[in-house]
Amino acid sequence: MAKSWSEKKITSILSSRDHQILDELLDAADRCRRKSVGxxxxxxxxxxxxxxxxxxxxxxxxxxGNLSILRYRLPNNEIIALAMSAFDAGYSSLALQSGESDDPQKINEVVQFVQAIKAQSLARDNTGQGLGITLSIGELTFDQYKALWEAGAHRYLLRIEASDPRLFSQIHPPGQSYEKRLHCLDALKTIGYQVGTGIMVGLPGQSIENLVRDLQFFVERDIDMLGMGPYIPHPNTPLYMKQVPDYDPFIMTLKIIALARLMMPDINIVCSTALQTINPRGLELGLKAGANIVMPVLTPENYRSSYSLYADKNYTRPLKLIEQIRGYGYEVELRTWGDSRHYAARQAQK
Ligand code: 5AD
Structure with a gap:
């Protein structure tokens, strides 16, 4: 399937400003998602x-370097309590996310709460599954990833952010290396995780050519999950006010999601909060473009505003979000984990 998507074809779709082409692309992606992942x-x-x-x-x-936000770290008992109340409210899968730290003490704490969430949810669950756990806590060592896997996490999101090493180095300080990121993605796959990656769309210095390569990168890496969103400038960062590309980051993200769905029909694709933030139709059109995963924010209210990855981050109450998804004509599945079908296919081939 992926092979039929030539560089020329992808480039022409991404460069086009024709609304009819966009509509046709979204329709095709929606049909494809209904057929492949339902x-x-x-x-x-x-x-x-x-x-x-x-x-x-x-x-x-x-x-x-942003000194103007309050830093927080929820204590383990609060994280476990939140996870269990999510489980009681009907969630069967969680995504646990934080900034990055490879401090052995901190990672050990994560191992502890993942174990506890797993054990407590298993004890209350008659399906024998317990809560599904996705982690998104950055670059760690192989052994740390392994310890977290053994604790019960089974999916991991680590965005490449930009698959072109040059663009990657323009948006990260010298100490953060592209090779290390690739190395981490490899380690996660070796251990057995369902691996997700992704990019930001509309970064200063990002060309259409970069985006075409990003899509090829996802295919080549045989990823299981994709999480992408538009880049939204944040005032307390060095990239703020830097000139952004002249394409619309919202439309471009929709196109990339749609092409990703068509090129990789059986992966899981997140409809990101950033997409929902940048445009009031973000949820509706992100789903239409082929996204099949939504992550309602369960972070307690008093910490939410401090998790400010970008400006004016959208917050929609989980129940409202569920109502909206149903309103757009999709079914909200709470009972099962909703693992990546691509992962299952990958495992079956082994
Ligand atoms: N705009 C959009 N997304 C951002 N992220 C971080 N900063 C921004 C921003 N300014 C995304 C990164 C990261 C994820 C957790 O949040 O892609 O991987």
């Missing part, structure tokens, strides 16, 4: 458990 949308209750971060990514509002 009309279901799976939820991941998102708990942003800490905004402490050792990195200094030039685009990110929780970068270490």
């Amino acid at each position: 009309p279901k949308v799976f939820l991941r209750g998102l708990i942003e458990f800490s905004n402490e971060c050792r990195c200094n990514c030039f685009y990110c509002g929780i970068r270490n």
Whole structure:
């Protein structure tokens, strides 16, 4: 399937400003998703458990150098309690996210709460599954990834942010290396995780050619999940006010999601909060473009505003979000984990 998508064809779709081409693309992607992964949308209750971060990514509002936000880290018992109340409310999968730290003590804490969430949810669950756990806590060592896997996490999101090494180095400080990111993605796959990656769309210096390569990168890497969103400038970051490309980041993100769905029919694709933030129709059109995962934010209200990756982050109450998804004609699936079908196919081939 992927092979039939030539560079020329992708480039022409991404460069086009014709609304009819966009409409046709979204229709094709919606048909493809209904056929390959069905009309279901799976939820991941998102708990942003800490905004402490050792990195200094030039685009990110929780970068270490931003001294104007309050730093927080939820204590383990609060994280576990939140996870269990999500489970009681009907969620079968969670995404646990934070800034990056490879401090062995901190990772050990994550191992502990993942174990506890797993054990407690299994004890209350008659399907024998317990809560499905996705982690998104950055670049760690192989052994740390392995310990988290053994604790019960089975999916991991680590965006490449920009698959072109040059663009990657323009948006990250010298200490953060592209090779290390690739190495981490490899490690996650070796261990057995369902691996997700993604990019930001509309970054300063990003060309259409870069985006075409990004799509090829996802295919080549045989990823299981994709999480992408438009780049939204944050005032307390070095990239703020830097000139952005002349394409519309919202429309371009929709196109990339749609092409990703068509090129990789059986992967899971997230309809990101950034997409919902940048345009009031973000949820509706993100789903139409082929996204099948939504992550309602379950982070407690008093911490939510400190998890400010970008400006004016959207917050929609989970129940409202579920209502909206149904309103757009999709089924909200709460009972099952909603693992990536691509992962299952990958495992079957082994
Ligand atoms: N705009 C959009 N997305 C951002 N992220 C970080 N900063 C921004 C921004 N300014 C995204 C990154 C990261 C994810 C957790 O949030 O892609 O991987």
